[in-house]
Amino acid sequence: MGVPVSTHATHSARGGADGDHRFGRARDVLWRYTAEGVVLLPLKASEPFVLEGAGAALWEVLREPQTVQAAAKRLSQRFSVPPEEVLSTVPAVLTELADRGAVTDLGGGT
């Protein structure tokens, strides 16, 4: 089993995308919801990994492609935390998920 990923535990070396960047679920990824979150297996990955807690909520938010800002806003509402706090971590998580092949970086703008 891969390393669990959550929005509070993950940091990207690249620091993440800006607020106008849009991200969506990659097409070539297998996944299942579980009581612990969501298990993901991008087809090119070596093994599955688990998104827990806010990470799993982020996956749910990405049911439709979202800008980083919109995703952060929805998570802040869901977990009742200030948007700026979420916005400080979401870009890095999205970038890491894109690196792992689970989400697709759709670029800037709308």
Place this chain on the structure above:
Amino acid sequence: MVTRVAAAVAATGLPGAVNRVTEADIARVTWPALRHVVRAHGLLGILLAGCDAGLIPLTDEQREEVAHSHTESMARILLLERLLLDVVHLLRDADVPVRVLKGSAVAHLDYPTPSMRPFSDIDLLVRGDDFEKAEDALRSAGFVRPQPPVRRLVDRRFSKGATFVAPDGSEVDLHRTLATGPFGVRIRLDELWASWDKYDLAGSTLEALSAEGRILHTAYHAMLGGGPPRLIVLRDLAEMLLYGEYDDDTLREMCRSWRAESVFAAAVRETWQVLDLADVTAVSAWAEHYHPAPDEDRLVEQQRRGLGSYAAASWVTVRSLPRWRDRVALATALAVPSREFLESRGTGVTEHIVRGLRRALRGGS
């Protein structure tokens, strides 16, 4: 007792489910025993869903244990589904049409969420005429077939299918038809292939049997698998019959055309009885009142107990073939199998022929 509690787990959330799992039930059978049986019967996802819906009283510790096991199980299933995609693409590239059977297809098409339905191998249907081409494609990708074919002709026209083992040890069952013995012979393969359902998996569209085909396949699997069915298979049938979008007339016509009424009725009765479902549906009422001819009943019972060795099962198939020339073709192939087949069983050609003659003198038993 523990199996009865596990059956109540299997029925959780179904309309008309009479038995509910209580704290006293769990205490009586002990948690480790129940957890073991639930896992063996493929019910972790249903146990968890039942607990989260307030229908099964697990302690926080028990729930956490089940949640962790379920997550691990889902991770293994994703690896299997990736293998499924690889195999389907491999076969499509070799111009071999395939239908996904059982596990993955049932999880995606017949359950509210695929997380409720685990599986442990991959099952695919291919046409008999494509069997050799499919085998060549699998072998070229590093799969091995532990049990070589008796004869190519048997793969193409008479056998249920064969198991292949992937380089990582996972099993892929390639089916030509859905059952062994007499009931397999009766299946109209043209009807089986004539319609299908689709589902998406990681950007690929996979084809499965139609809803009616899946129902009958589940009934065969439940009743003809040799021994009592796993509870998840009975839950499959209940999900399909209570919530599925099947056409009743088509299902009845397929049953009639495949002479599968006795198997189907027995499977429905078993499902309603073991899961203890009080709701009466048109199908469950039909199954309750269906009386098969005595020899049909005997056939189901015989096959339910298992047809015995490969040789015994093969001779039962010979006797059930309607056309004499098919009987002769299969009997000849069984009497003189390929050298590869005999070597895999550690038997020489002469020894095999002597055994075959003895069997023939005993009347093929």
